[in-house]
Amino acid sequence: MDIATATALAKYLGAGFAMIGAIGAGIGIGLSVGGAVQAMGRNPDAASLIQTNMILGVAFAEAIGIFCLVVSLILLFVVQA
């Protein structure tokens, strides 16, 4: 395996590994939405307030997943191997 192949391999592997971080974001979003839906079921009157806060929480959790995605995309499309 020459050096060019090895770099290309490392690039694609790295892009894949970077996306492992999305697991955490997925769990976080699932937890927060699950909690919000339960809360809405118990107290439907507060649904709009809960929804706003849920979307904010989801946005925070999602940001972590998006960081992973950005790292992965940079590896794929910016790094020249």
Place this chain on the structure above:
Amino acid sequence: MTRFRKLINRVVIIAFVMFLCGCTALFNLPGLPQLFPVVLPTISVEPEPVACIGSDLAHHCEGGFPITNTLVATLIVDALLIAVFFTAARRPKLVPSGVQNFLESLIEILYGQAEQVAGRNARKIFPVGATIFLFVFFANYMELLPGVDSVGYVHRVEEEGVQGYELDPRTPEGAPVVFLNPACPVITQDRYGRLTEAQKTAREEANCHEPIAVAAAAEGAHASEGEREVDRGWAVVPTVRTASTDINVTLALALVAFASTQVYGVMGHIPRDRRGVGAVLTGVKRYLSKFFNIGGFRRPGPGKIFGAIDFFASLLEGLSEFVRIVSFTFRLFGNIFAGTVLIFVVMYLVPYIGPVATLLLETFVGLIQAYVFMMLTFVFMNAAAQVHGGHEEHAEAGH
């Protein structure tokens, strides 16, 4: 009568859509000439310049001011927003209708969100967040328009890593509009060797050129004459590209949100009973004491340990202000850039029914991201203006 007209309108729209679908499907059947070929667009993180002030595009716009395709999109969004709001607000009617009605209800919804966060202070924070929302919303939805990201200037591929295509052979000489030939992506010899027999015969049937020899190109890379011999094919630089896929645009928005948060935070800490420069300085001092909380060190004896903890916690709070810039920037950029890449790839793989689902998803993502950007701006601004040092003042008054 109006009901009848609505029905007619609906039938006309459906017929038009079916006509378009029929056309595209018919012309892309195998055996018939491909009228609307689908190639994989160039995926590039950095925006491409489409024009240049003070320099030349041929020299990569060195020393000049490049007008990138995302800048074009930004200006289009700005012009659109200004035009829509001016026409709607020029002669406002007491009983709104049409565009004015739509905009008023939109503004009302946004104001309701600001009120939910900040209560009676909503009037102060509303303009920043709502402007960001409107800009991001329109900028995100540009990626759904046909022609954005796909129509532009055709240029020769020079750099490695960009997939070039041959021109469609049916393009007449000197035509103003050309198509790329999706049957003939330019590939290297070793990649050609890895193709299946069916793919090789497909290339031969489409009369594609021979695969290029990359080893020779790499050897001649230093000698500029040898490099020019290699034909890497053609690629499109889109004239308009979705503004939010440029990290500079999202960073600028994040900096605006950050700066207005700081200003509003200082404003919230200015003592109400005083005016002038001295009051502003007091506001700045009180606001900064949130991030350099040294008040705890004045406590007697072992309380100083907790003072130190408070100090480090306040430093972390200051750090988190700057982390927000990064998180604002990459959240919007990542979502929309990933969305465009998704649209590109799905259009390349499944050109017909497939993109509908993707476009639907992107409609949702574009709205949510604009909403999230606005809401976070509201929340951060409101939090910055909260006065925390209440008990500290009591302590000062006690001494």
